[in-house]
Amino acid sequence: MVLYLIGLGLGDEEDITVKGLNAVRRCSHVFLEQYTAVLGVDAERLEKFYGKKVTIADRDMVESQAEVIMEHAKDEDVAFLVVGDPFAATTHHDLVLRAAELGIKVETIHNASIMNGVAQTGLQLYQFGQTVSICFFHEQWRPDSFYDKIKTNMQNNFHTLCLLDIKVKEQSFENMAKGIKVYEPPRFMTIKQCIEQLLEVEDKRKENVYSRDSLAFGVARLGQSSQRIVSGSLGELLEVDFGGPLHSLVLCAPQLHEIEESMSDYWHVHPAERKKMREEQRRKREQEEKEKMAQRAAEREREEQERKATAAAATSTSSSSSSSTLRSLTRSKQPVRASAVAPTSDNTQDEDSESEVAMEPLF
Numbered sequence: 001m002v003l004y005l006i007g008l009g010l011g012d013e014e015d016i017t018v019k020g021l022n023a024v025r026r027c028s029h030v031f032l033e034q035y036t037a038v039l040g041v042d043a044e045r046l047e048k049f050y051g052k053k054v055t056i057a058d059r060d061m062v063e064s065q066a067e068v069i070m071e072h073a074k075d076e077d078v079a080f081l082v083v084g085d086p087f088a089a090t091t092h093h094d095l096v097l098r099a100a101e102l103g104i105k106v107e108t109i110h111n112a113s114i115m116n117g118v119a120q121t122g123l124q125l126y127q128f129g130q131t132v133s134i135c136f137f138h139e140q141w142r143p144d145s146f147y148d149k150i151k152t153n154m155q156n157n158f159h160t161l162c163l164l165d166i167k168v169k170e171q172s173f174e175n176m177a178k179g180i181k182v183y184e185p186p187r188f189m190t191i192k193q194c195i196e197q198l199l200e201v202e203d204k205r206k207e208n209v210y211s212r213d214s215l216a217f218g219v220a221r222l223g224q225s226s227q228r229i230v231s232g233s234l235g236e237l238l239e240v241d242f243g244g245p246l247h248s249l250v251l252c253a254p255q256l257h258e259i260e261e262s263m264s265d266y267w268h269v270h271p272a273e274r275k276k277m278r279e280e281q282r283r284k285r286e287q288e289e290k291e292k293m294a295q296r297a298a299e300r301e302r303e304e305q306e307r308k309a310t311a312a313a314a315t316s317t318s319s320s321s322s323s324s325t326l327r328s329l330t331r332s333k334q335p336v337r338a339s340a341v342a343p344t345s346d347n348t349q350d351e352d353s354e355s356e357v358a359m360e361p362l363f
């Protein structure tokens with residue numbers, strides 16, 4: 001039969017597509033994966049809207065006990081629901097491969113994802129570089145490989161989407177070591193925690209990839225009625241209360257497109273101050289532009305004067321040098337045109353007669 005991988009979108013039970021909803025209603029079993037992302041509503045709301053019982057599939061079930069899902073899919077249609085899109089920033093290809101091994105047909109029904117919904121900020125999707133995952137730091141484990149990726153993105157003038165850690169049904173290190181199946185309460189990284197970790201790593205690496213002044217966007221519960229999008233420096237965003245999960249952060253590229261600039265004003269944490277600052281920046285730019293133009297005009301004027309002066313000097317040099325050439329030609333009795341001057345009896349010429357020769361050039 002068919003294993004349907006169905007994206008639920010970002011908001012609530014109503015974000016499923018018509019095609020997805022029809023598929024869910026046809027299925028005998030419906031699993032909901034909610035360890036990589038969560039909707040703004042609980043599973044009961046989905047059950048009510050879909051008219052189907054929904055079984056929560058935790059990481060263990062999907063990664064280690066996928067046979068439970070496959071067993072059903074051998075004989076019946078099964079829906080596997082994923083918040084957002086089934087293949088955006090999630091790794092459910094293993095289900096596709098397992099189903100293929102068992103000869104189970106797979107159909108995918110896509111939906112909106114954080115990976116494209118983030119464009120609501122006004123940042124252009126094709127200006128995004130590598131996405132990074134920011135994991136919760138532990139005392140002994142503070143992974144910072146994201147720093148190099150952000151650095152590359154910044155060098156290429158790309159934005160960086162930071163997806164933040166989620167811990168659902170996780171054991172503490174201690175319980176895991178002891179093999180005790182007691183789970184910690186769910187934890188969702190906040191934008192504030194993410195910024196603190198980013199700044200800690202910058203402090204350690206000191207490669208000036210970003211700072212408290214770097215422009216960023218905090219995005220919370222995108223697609224839900226309570227969504228929040230706020231832009232500001234990392235320092236400013238630290239002070240914003242973004243509310244409940246899920247949160248993401250976008251670190252902006254060093255140079256923004258004009259529209260992106262305007263959208264960052266639109267979402268800014270201090271819009272009035274931001275507007276004032278941007279006005280000042282614009283005035284300063286215009287003033288600088290005017291000064292540059294005046295400087296260029298003055299340079300052109302000076303060059304023109306110099307050109308004229310050089311031309312005048314060249315003309316006077318050439319006329320004086322042609323006279324002297326002719327004078328010297330005459331003195332050395334170079335042949336002149338036969339009719340030029342009648343030889344004097346004593347074969348001498350005064351200065352005036354030399355001038356006459358000069359009037360008859362040898363061309």
Ligand SMILES: C[S@@+](CC[C@H](N)C(=O)[O-])C[C@H]1O[C@@H](n2cnc3c(N)ncnc32)[C@H](O)[C@@H]1O
Nearest residue numbers: 084085088089113114163164221222246247248
């Ligand atoms: C592993 S990704 C899952 C992506 C999901 N499959 C999708 O297509 O959107 C989970 C991370 O994406 C981000 N995220 C997902 N949905 C979000 C939302 N509605 N608002 C803000 N961030 C979200 C959060 O950082 C969350 O920890």
